[in-house]
Amino acid sequence: MARWQSGARERLAAAALDLFATQGFDRTTVAEIAAAAGLTERTFFRYYADKPEVLFPGQEEFDALFLTGLEASNSARPMDLVAAALDHAATFFPDGRRAWSRNRRAVVMGTVALQERELHKMSALADALTSALVARDIDPIAAALAAEAGVSVFRRAFAAWVNDKETRPFADIQREVLHKLQVLLSTN
């Protein structure tokens, strides 16, 4: 029972991406996704709460990519903590994942329901980072601004990383984007 389901989560995501890309998100049913992955609809719903969710990591898992980096830092400066969070998250986007991420992004950008889910995930991530910063005794408004700036940098870096001609590693792109933001906000 356990054996044939190994990698079920990933197989469902791969089948869904394939179906969404060829026949569209709206025209694809959960039953079709499950069948294409050699699984049942019931198994689908053990891994994902609904159809849009199949292209996203779980919120806790996603937040943890960032929070682990933040928690490992001893800095008292909000943006240093956010930078540590971003650096840690970057390790989960190795070059081997870029092709998958490119295909996934094309589908997400073409589907309103998936764009909205992405906004929701990013907003929840910003909330999680804000809470972690507030737990470090950072002023709540500064914490929220720093967290949202971090999420904005991550999103821009991700968009650049999956660009057709881009070959640089995620971490390098992300540090450059963070630097751009610092230059933009410097007052002198």
Place this chain on the structure above:
Amino acid sequence: MARWQSGARERLAAAALDLFATQGFDRTTVAEIAAAAGLTERTFFRYYADKPEVLFPGQEEFDALFLTGLEASNSARPMDLVAAALDHAATFFPDGRRAWSRNRRAVVMGTVALQERELHKMSALADALTSALVARDIDPIAAALAAEAGVSVFRRAFAAWVNDKETRPFADIQREVLHKLQVLLSTN
């Protein structure tokens, strides 16, 4: 015909806010909102595309609050242009509107569908500001970062402005929040 409908848009919004606050968003129908405003369901849909939309300004109208300020500025610096956009938008949140905004925010924060619509509006605003900055020959990544930073500042300022004990004008709060972001991102 025209006369009894004057202010229909505002009456529908006020009726909806009242119903959402007392009986909940999910349990309120568009027909009930229209009836409470002394209008028909058909009239509701002339002003709003769906139920969540009734608590939001139209996207073009909302974006224009910011774009008008941006377009009036001659600066070549992205954050100066964003600051001009924020200052102009602040004029649409006079103290007389604070009580309404407080009640509206309480309902939005308690309803997932309304939170999601708000995220969508804010994301579309960031896109509109990004396009306006790109039209000024600003690098697209810098433009997106500046636009998202601006939206982040606006959202924090708005949340602070509707706080129970807050009495300062919107524009003052927003300038302070923008300054906080500048301090956070300054590297020295």
